[in-house]
Amino acid sequence: MAEDASIIPTHTKAWYYSEHGSPGDVLKLDPNWPLPQQLNDDQVLIKVIAASINPVDYKRMHGEFKDTDPHLPIVPGYDVAGIVVKVGGEVKKFKVGDEVYGDINEQGLSNLKIHGTLSEYTIAEERLLAHKPSNLSFIEAASIPLALETANEGFEHAHFSAGKSILVLGGAGGVGNYVIQLAKQVYKASKIAATASTGKLELLRELGVDLPIDYTKENFEDLPEKYDLVYDVVGQGDRAFKAVKEDGKVVTIVPPGHPPAMFFVLTSKGSILENLRPYFESGKLKPILDAKTPVPFSQVIEAISYLETSRATGKVVVYPI
Numbered sequence: 490m491a492e493d494a495s496i497i498p499t500h501t502k503a504w505y506y507s508e509h510g511s512p513g514d515v516l517k518l519d520p521n522w523p524l525p526q527q528l529n530d531d532q533v534l535i536k537v538i539a540a541s542i543n544p545v546d547y548k549r550m551h552g553e554f555k556d557t558d559p560h561l562p563i564v565p566g567y568d569v570a571g572i573v574v575k576v577g578g579e580v581k582k583f584k585v586g587d588e589v590y591g592d593i594n595e596q597g598l599s600n601l602k603i604h605g606t607l608s609e610y611t612i613a614e615e616r617l618l619a620h621k622p623s624n625l626s627f628i629e630a631a632s633i634p635l636a637l638e639t640a641n642e643g644f645e646h647a648h649f650s651a652g653k654s655i656l657v658l659g660g661a662g663g664v665g666n667y668v669i670q671l672a673k674q675v676y677k678a679s680k681i682a683a684t685a686s687t688g689k690l691e692l693l694r695e696l697g698v699d700l701p702i703d704y705t706k707e708n709f710e711d712l713p714e715k716y717d718l719v720y721d722v723v724g725q726g727d728r729a730f731k732a733v734k735e736d737g738k739v740v741t742i743v744p745p746g747h748p749p750a751m752f753f754v755l756t757s758k759g760s761i762l763e764n765l766r767p768y769f770e771s772g773k774l775k776p777i778l779d780a781k782t783p784v785p786f787s788q789v790i791e792a793i794s795y796l797e798t799s800r801a802t803g804k805v806v807v808y809p810i
């Protein structure tokens with residue numbers, strides 16, 4: 490049986506969509522959305538304090554992954570930072586009152602939860618969550634999980650090692666900025682190059698990029714330097730092979746991927762957040778938030794529509810909920 494130390498509401502405020510389309514057409518706010526009342530033994534119920542949005546939210550809303558999606562209606566949202574209000578009977582890591590964060594969908598595109606994080610409450614397995622670092626706000630913490638865990642997983646797939654060079658295609662976004670930060674602070678790359686538009690080149694330098702490339706003025710593949718790893722987060726896996734060393738690798742996170750580039754969909758793990766906690770606590774890794782962050786709960790449609798422009802710098806976070 491779950492330990493229940495507080496009265497849990499039967500209904501909650503939540504954004505949902507019951508048909509596919511653009512956020513402005515299909516996303517609705519329900520003040521009385523039914524909240525699942527049963528927790529599995531390994532799950533916790535979280536009072537959502539902040540939730541960040543990701544491109545997968547608008548892609549699924551448009552039906553891009555409808556073949557693998559759960560049946561509609563769906564409450565969107567993967568990333569959460571909040572407070573534990575109920576724990577399942579087998580939960581060991583967390584107790585009521587703990588401040589936690591994580592990506593609530595273990596597989597990025599399969600076995601997805603119907604009830605996401607754009608709600609006052611959400612549910613996740615304890616293995617997907619970590620204790621929120623005390624030096625990060627809930628807004629900052631909510632911005633981290635999916636983007637950081639994706640960025641990190643690409644280095645694992647590439648078997649990246651210290652002293653190798655990397656070119657990041659798309660360095661200024663949610664995932665790209667962490668690819669740069671991880672390359673610099675964790676994986677100790679010998680040289681980091683990254684692409685962005687003119688106004689974002691200084692951010693790339695601040696994050697640790699040695700060679701910022703303005704893609705509005707030059708093509709990365711026309712430059713002489715080649716790299717041990719080209720990490721594509723914008724969907725240029727085909728062009729990437731012109732910039733990789735003969736024995737180098739290309740990793741991409743944008744479908745369909747271009748073999749032999751390695752395409753992957755992230756697996757959410759609280760252990761990644763725990764392992765990287767010291768980097769956040771020391772300031773070596775830092776959440777990059779778009780200027781529009783925080784966006785109030787009432788403006789989720791505007792927030793997702795903005796993210797859909799693919800111009801966000803860092804992460805867009807919804808707060809307060």
Ligand SMILES: NC(=O)C1=CN([C@@H]2O[C@H](COP(=O)(O)OP(=O)(O)OC[C@H]3O[C@@H](n4cnc5c(N)ncnc54)[C@H](OP(=O)(O)O)[C@@H]3O)[C@@H](O)[C@H]2O)C=CC1
Nearest residue numbers: 544639659661662663664685686742753754755799800801
């Ligand atoms: N496979 C997986 O597991 C995952 C896949 N993804 C996918 O990865 C992609 C990136 O996700 P995310 O980082 O959250 O997206 P964002 O919306 O945060 O990316 C926005 C950024 O992309 C940059 N950008 C857009 N076009 C280009 C370009 N041609 N060259 C360089 N930079 C560009 C923009 O910079 P500027 O304004 O300078 O162009 C902007 O700062 C999405 O398609 C997403 O669906 C994300 C997470 C997991």
Ligand SMILES: CC[C@H]1OC(C)=C(O)C1=O
Nearest residue numbers: 544545597598743744754
């Ligand atoms: C988290 C889902 C991720 O997987 C694919 C293929 C994307 O485009 C995503 O955003």
